[in-house]
Amino acid sequence: MSGTEPVTLVVRGATVVNADWQGRADVFVSGETVAALAAPGTPVPGGAGAAEIDASGLLVLPGGVDPHCHVGFTSGDYTSLDDYRQCTTAAVFGGTTTIVDFAIPRPGERPADAARKQRDKAARGVCDSALHGCVVEWDDTTADQLAEMSAAGVRTVKMFTTYRGESMADEDTILRTMKTLRDLGGMVVIHCEADHIVSDTQTRCAAEGRIGAGHMAATRPELAETASVAEILAIAESVGAPVYFVHQSTAEAVELVAAARRRGVRAYTEAVAHHLVLDDSVYAGEHPERFVCCPPLRPRAAVEALGRHLFTGEVSTIGSDHCCYDTAQKEERHHDVRVMPNGLPGVETRLPVVFSEYVVGHGLEPTRFVELTAANPARANGIYPRKGAVLPGSDADIALWDPGARWRVRAEELHMATDYTPYEGRELTGRPVTVLVRGRVVVRDGVLVDGTPRGRHVPSGPIPARL
Numbered sequence: 528m529s530g531t532e533p534v535t536l537v538v539r540g541a542t543v544v545n546a547d548w549q550g551r552a553d554v555f556v557s558g559e560t561v562a563a564l565a566a567p568g569t570p571v572p573g574g575a576g577a578a579e580i581d582a583s584g585l586l587v588l589p590g591g592v593d594p595h596c597h598v599g600f601t602s603g604d605y606t607s608l609d610d611y612r613q614c615t616t617a618a619v620f621g622g623t624t625t626i627v628d629f630a631i632p633r634p635g636e637r638p639a640d641a642a643r644k645q646r647d648k649a650a651r652g653v654c655d656s657a658l659h660g661c662v663v664e665w666d667d668t669t670a671d672q673l674a675e676m677s678a679a680g681v682r683t684v685k686m687f688t689t690y691r692g693e694s695m696a697d698e699d700t701i702l703r704t705m706k707t708l709r710d711l712g713g714m715v716v717i718h719c720e721a722d723h724i725v726s727d728t729q730t731r732c733a734a735e736g737r738i739g740a741g742h743m744a745a746t747r748p749e750l751a752e753t754a755s756v757a758e759i760l761a762i763a764e765s766v767g768a769p770v771y772f773v774h775q776s777t778a779e780a781v782e783l784v785a786a787a788r789r790r791g792v793r794a795y796t797e798a799v800a801h802h803l804v805l806d807d808s809v810y811a812g813e814h815p816e817r818f819v820c821c822p823p824l825r826p827r828a829a830v831e832a833l834g835r836h837l838f839t840g841e842v843s844t845i846g847s848d849h850c851c852y853d854t855a856q857k858e859e860r861h862h863d864v865r866v867m868p869n870g871l872p873g874v875e876t877r878l879p880v881v882f883s884e885y886v887v888g889h890g891l892e893p894t895r896f897v898e899l900t901a902a903n904p905a906r907a908n909g910i911y912p913r914k915g916a917v918l919p920g921s922d923a924d925i926a927l928w929d930p931g932a933r934w935r936v937r938a939e940e941l942h943m944a945t946d947y948t949p950y951e952g953r954e955l956t957g958r959p960v961t962v963l964v965r966g967r968v969v970v971r972d973g974v975l976v977d978g979t980p981r982g983r984h985v986p987s988g989p990i991p992a993r994l
Contacts, residue, residue: 590624590924595846652982680986682713712989909987
């Protein structure tokens with residue numbers, strides 16, 4: 528061990544899992560950062576004084592990095608119900624210690640102003656947060672705003688190819704934003720659904736009386752996603768810019784991105800937990816409105832095909848696309864999916880659901896789980912290895928994980944600011960029991976022991992050439 532800072536905490540007896548290695552080690556923490564990984568039983572330098580956590584039988588995982596969270600998000604007539612304190616509290620209970628939020632400007636608002644306002648909310652969090660900006664329309668100030676945002680540590684910018692009249696950007700705006708961010712070391716983060724295909728499909732569904740929540744899957748077809756992905760890849764390839772596709776819901780979309788990557792395009796796929804686990808059969812259930820999200824949940828065969836790409840390496844990250852509406856908001860206009868709020872609560876359940884389904888259920892390597900849920904999300908946001916790793920010099924964000932814990936998901940026992948979870952009643956194996964944020968224990972044995980808001984905005988550095 529090097530350095531002069533005293534060791535303040537030792538985590539002993541566990542198996543440490545990083546994206547590229549796992550093995551038995553003790554973790555030495557100095558203040559807010561990891562000081563060293565040491566052979567089991569290594570004495571504390573300088574003698575006694577450090578607190579110790581016995582993690583025998585547990586996994587030591589880097590705290591999860593959720594690359595896709597909407598906190599207090601307004602879309603149309605609806606605003607999601609959580610604030611930074613509530614969202615990050617739920618996050619740490621689920622083993623996530625860094626969220627990446629979105630600063631989506633309201634009509635008439637400058638993107639740089641929206642980013643500054645949202646960035647300032649980080650201090651209200653129980654854990655840290657990074658931020659995606661957003662551009663809707665290009666004007667003669669946009670390039671300077673992107674430079675201003677980049678200097679403040681916001682280098683990833685969300686764009687939409689749907690939601691015309693609200694957040695949709697045209698192709699010229701997307702191209703200009705890509706070129707500008709390319710030169711700033713940043714990247715466009717894009718929601719791909721071809722709006723003209725979605726609009727035409729919804730018009731036909733409405734004429735046939737199939738526009739309510741129970742018909743959600745039919746209103747936004749898979750073709751809308753793949754068509755948009757192909758167009759955005761062409762733009763990115765033409766200007767030599769990186770691009771990150773959020774919540775890809777089909778294997779076909781993932782494979783388009785993978786093929787572009789083999790051609791040398793810096794193109795990356797994010798999947799989200801609900802597309803990897805749930806399928807469109809829920810729209811025939813008692814509460815179809817609770818599952819309305821964009822893109823919609825797909826048929827079981829599509830879910831299985833998407834999940835296989837966690838093993839091929841074609842999926843780069845797993846996010847939650849957390850959007851915390853409650854049942855009342857969902858039910859208010861459930862008869863028309865064009866105007867009802869879409870999105871699912873998931874920041875707390877992302878890691879346990881994916882661990883149970885894929886690590887326990889399908890044999891995904893724990894190192895790959897960490898790569899998908901912590902290391903690669905941190906890399907894609909320019910914050911690795913400060914976040915997403917248990918390595919000397921990294922922030923001591925740690926989830927002590929019980930891989931054999933069996934439990935049943937109940938909304939009333941979760942901590943998100945809503946009355947439901949899309950995983951109600953699902954039996955899971957594996958969950959975090961103790962969680963550290965920058966070296967302090969915030970959750971111990973499943974209980975919040977320190978909910979003090981000490982969150983920080985984590986500024987993004989340049990996006991690496993590859994994840």
